[in-house]
Amino acid sequence: MNWLIRYLKPVKGRMLTLLVLLLVTTGLQLVNPQIVQHFIDTASSHGTIISLLWLAGLYLAIAVVNQLATVAVSYLGNDVAWRATNTLREDLVRHTLRLDMDFHNRKSPGEMIERIDGDVTNMSNFFAMFIAEVIGSFVLLTGILIVMFFHNWLIASVMTVFTLASIGVMTWIRDLGVSASQAERQASAQLFGLIEERIAGIEDVQANGNVPYVIRRFHRAMRRVFETGRRAWMLRVIPWNATVALYTLAMTVVLLLGVHLYLTGHATLGTLYLFYQYTQMLNDPIEQLGNQMQEFQKAKSGMRRSIELLSLKSNIVDGDEDGTALPAGPLDVEFRHVDFSYNGDERVLHDIHFRLAPGERLGIVGRTGSGKSSISRLLLRLYNVDSGSIRIGGVDIRTLRLEALYQRVGMVTQDVQLFDGSLRDNLTLFNRQVSDSDILATTDRLGLRTFIDAMPEGLDTHLSAGGASLSAGEAQLFALTRVFLTRPSLVILDEPSSRLDPATEATLQLAVDELLQNCTGMVIAHRLLTLEKVDKIMVLGQGRIVEFGDRAALAAAETSHFAGLLRTSRQEELA
Structure with missing residues (x-):
C-alpha cells in the first residue's frame, strides 16, 4: 500500500473529486429503490395519478443524473490510473536505462517491453477501478446496510453476516493467484522476447530455412503462456466463486424472511420489493469486489515484478567528480x-x-x-x-x-542506430542547443552536406527508426557527425569502415582525419x-x-x- 500511495499521491486532487462523485452516485443508488417502494405502495393503495407520475419523473431524473455521474467516475478513475502508472513507466524506463550492460545482455527487448508496459498495464487496470469500484463498493455496502437496519434489523443482520463473510473470504484468499499470475507474466515476457528475437533475425531465419524451428519454439512458448494463464485464472476466480455461493444462500434467506413478513402483515408489497432490491444491490458491490480481487492479484504480480526491477542496482557506480x-x-x-x-x-x-x-x-x-x-x-x-x-x-x-x-569521450561503432525523428534530431541526438549552422558546417567538413541538400526538407526531413534508406557509408558519416558535434577530447572508432567498399572507405577516412585533428x-x-x-x-x-x-x-x-x-x-x- 505504501508503494501504491507513492504513485497515487501526485493525483490526490483528482482522487478527492472522484470520492465526492462516488458519494453522490452511492446516495442516488440508495434513493431510487425507496422511490420504487413508494410507487408500489401508492399504486397498491389506489393513490392519485399525479403522485405516481411525480414519483416516476423523480425516478427518471435521478437515474439520468446517476448515469452521468457514473460516466464521470469512470473517466476520472481511468485518468487517475494512467497518470499514476505513466509515472511508474517513466521510473522503470529511467531505472532500466541506468542499469549496466550485464543486465541488458541478459534481457531481450521483447521481455523488457512486457516488464515495463505489460505489467504496468495490469496495474493500471486495477488502479482505474480501485476507487470507482473497490472504495465505491464499500461505500455502497455501508449505505445499504445502514438503510436496511432502519427497515428490519433481522434481514439487515442476515445481509451484514453475508457481507462480512464475503469480504473475509476474499481477504483470506486474496493472494491465492499472485504467484501464478507472476508466472503467467513471465511466460508472456518470454514469448515477447522470442518474437522480438526472431523478427530481428528474420534474414538469417529465412535464408537458412529455420522457419519450422522458430514455429516449434513459438508453439512451446504459447503453450507455456496458455498453461500458466489457465492456472492463474483458475486460482484468481476462487474468491468470486466463493462470493456467488454465499450470495445465493443470503438471497434465499432474505426472500424467505421477506415473504414471511409480508404474509404476516409486517411488511407491505413495496417493502418486500425494497428487501429484494437492496439484497440484489448488495450483490453488485460484492461481485465487483470479487472481480477486482482478480485484478488485484494480477496488479500485485505486476507490482512485485516492478519492485523487483526497481530494486536492481547497477554495477556501474557513478563517480563524484564533475x-x-x-x-x-x-x-x-x-x-x-x-x-x-x-x-x-x-x-x-x-x-x-x-x-x-x-x-x-x-x-x-x-x-x-x-x-x-x-x-x-x-x-x-x-x-x-x-x-x-x-x-x-x-x-x-x-x-x-x-x-x-x-x-x-565520443565513440563511433560499425552499427549506427537511427531514431524515429527528423534528420536534425538524429544528427544532434535531440540536443536543441546545437544550431543548424553548426550542423551544416560540420556535415560540410565531413562530406555529408550533399546528402542533406538532396533531402526533400533538409534537416527537417523525417527519418524512420533503423535508417533503411541510408547506405552504410552515409550511416557511418552520420555517426561521425554526431561525435564531431560534441567536440570530444577523446574519440574511439570501433571498426567504422568494416562494411564499406574501398572508395567509400577513402571518403570516410578523410572525415576521420578531420575528426581526429584536435x-x-x-x-x-x-x-x-x-x-x-x-x-x-x-x-x-x-x-x-x-x-x-x-x-x-x-x-x-x-x-x-x-x-x-x-x-x-x-x-x-x-x-
Missing part, C-alpha cells in the same frame, strides 16, 4: 594492469598496460575475440574492470561522473589501410598485448607482428 576535473584539450589515456571478464569466469583481457599521450592516435589490431572492442567498452565504463585502473586526463574514470565522461584517437580496425596515419600500434592476441609501439618503427621491423600483418594484407590485396 567534468572540471578533466584538463582541457586532448586527453591522455592510461591503462594500468587491467584485467577484465564479462561473466566473472573467462577472462577477456589480461594485464593490459599502456599509455597514450594527449593528441596521439592509437591503432588497435588483432584477431576476432582478441579483446579489441572490450577496451573501448571499458573506456566508456559500460563495464567495470576486474582489477587495475583506467585513467583519462590523469583522472581515474571511476571517480568521474558518467555524464562528464560522456561529454569528453583530439586523442583510438582506432580499432581489421583493414590496416585505416591505420596509415596513426602514431602508435597495439597488437592484441587472446586478450594480451602482443606488441605496442610507434607505427613507423613496428612497420620497419621485419620481425614485428605488425610488419607481418602488413605483408599479409598486401598479399591479399595483390591476390
Whole structure:
C-alpha cells in the first residue's frame, strides 16, 4: 500500500473529486429503490395519478443524473490510473536505462517491453477501478446496510453476516493467484522476447530455412503462456466463486424472511420489493469486489515484478567528480594492469598496460575475440574492470561522473542506430542547443552536406527508426557527425569502415582525419589501410598485448607482428 500511495499521491486532487462523485452516485443508488417502494405502495393503495407520475419523473431524473455521474467516475478513475502508472513507466524506463550492460545482455527487448508496459498495464487496470469500484463498493455496502437496519434489523443482520463473510473470504484468499499470475507474466515476457528475437533475425531465419524451428519454439512458448494463464485464472476466480455461493444462500434467506413478513402483515408489497432490491444491490458491490480481487492479484504480480526491477542496482557506480576535473584539450589515456571478464569466469583481457599521450592516435589490431572492442567498452565504463585502473586526463574514470565522461569521450561503432525523428534530431541526438549552422558546417567538413541538400526538407526531413534508406557509408558519416558535434577530447572508432567498399572507405577516412585533428584517437580496425596515419600500434592476441609501439618503427621491423600483418594484407590485396 505504501508503494501504491507513492504513485497515487501526485493525483490526490483528482482522487478527492472522484470520492465526492462516488458519494453522490452511492446516495442516488440508495434513493431510487425507496422511490420504487413508494410507487408500489401508492399504486397498491389506489393513490392519485399525479403522485405516481411525480414519483416516476423523480425516478427518471435521478437515474439520468446517476448515469452521468457514473460516466464521470469512470473517466476520472481511468485518468487517475494512467497518470499514476505513466509515472511508474517513466521510473522503470529511467531505472532500466541506468542499469549496466550485464543486465541488458541478459534481457531481450521483447521481455523488457512486457516488464515495463505489460505489467504496468495490469496495474493500471486495477488502479482505474480501485476507487470507482473497490472504495465505491464499500461505500455502497455501508449505505445499504445502514438503510436496511432502519427497515428490519433481522434481514439487515442476515445481509451484514453475508457481507462480512464475503469480504473475509476474499481477504483470506486474496493472494491465492499472485504467484501464478507472476508466472503467467513471465511466460508472456518470454514469448515477447522470442518474437522480438526472431523478427530481428528474420534474414538469417529465412535464408537458412529455420522457419519450422522458430514455429516449434513459438508453439512451446504459447503453450507455456496458455498453461500458466489457465492456472492463474483458475486460482484468481476462487474468491468470486466463493462470493456467488454465499450470495445465493443470503438471497434465499432474505426472500424467505421477506415473504414471511409480508404474509404476516409486517411488511407491505413495496417493502418486500425494497428487501429484494437492496439484497440484489448488495450483490453488485460484492461481485465487483470479487472481480477486482482478480485484478488485484494480477496488479500485485505486476507490482512485485516492478519492485523487483526497481530494486536492481547497477554495477556501474557513478563517480563524484564533475567534468572540471578533466584538463582541457586532448586527453591522455592510461591503462594500468587491467584485467577484465564479462561473466566473472573467462577472462577477456589480461594485464593490459599502456599509455597514450594527449593528441596521439592509437591503432588497435588483432584477431576476432582478441579483446579489441572490450577496451573501448571499458573506456566508456559500460563495464567495470576486474582489477587495475583506467585513467583519462590523469583522472581515474571511476571517480568521474558518467555524464562528464560522456561529454569528453565520443565513440563511433560499425552499427549506427537511427531514431524515429527528423534528420536534425538524429544528427544532434535531440540536443536543441546545437544550431543548424553548426550542423551544416560540420556535415560540410565531413562530406555529408550533399546528402542533406538532396533531402526533400533538409534537416527537417523525417527519418524512420533503423535508417533503411541510408547506405552504410552515409550511416557511418552520420555517426561521425554526431561525435564531431560534441567536440570530444577523446574519440574511439570501433571498426567504422568494416562494411564499406574501398572508395567509400577513402571518403570516410578523410572525415576521420578531420575528426581526429584536435583530439586523442583510438582506432580499432581489421583493414590496416585505416591505420596509415596513426602514431602508435597495439597488437592484441587472446586478450594480451602482443606488441605496442610507434607505427613507423613496428612497420620497419621485419620481425614485428605488425610488419607481418602488413605483408599479409598486401598479399591479399595483390591476390
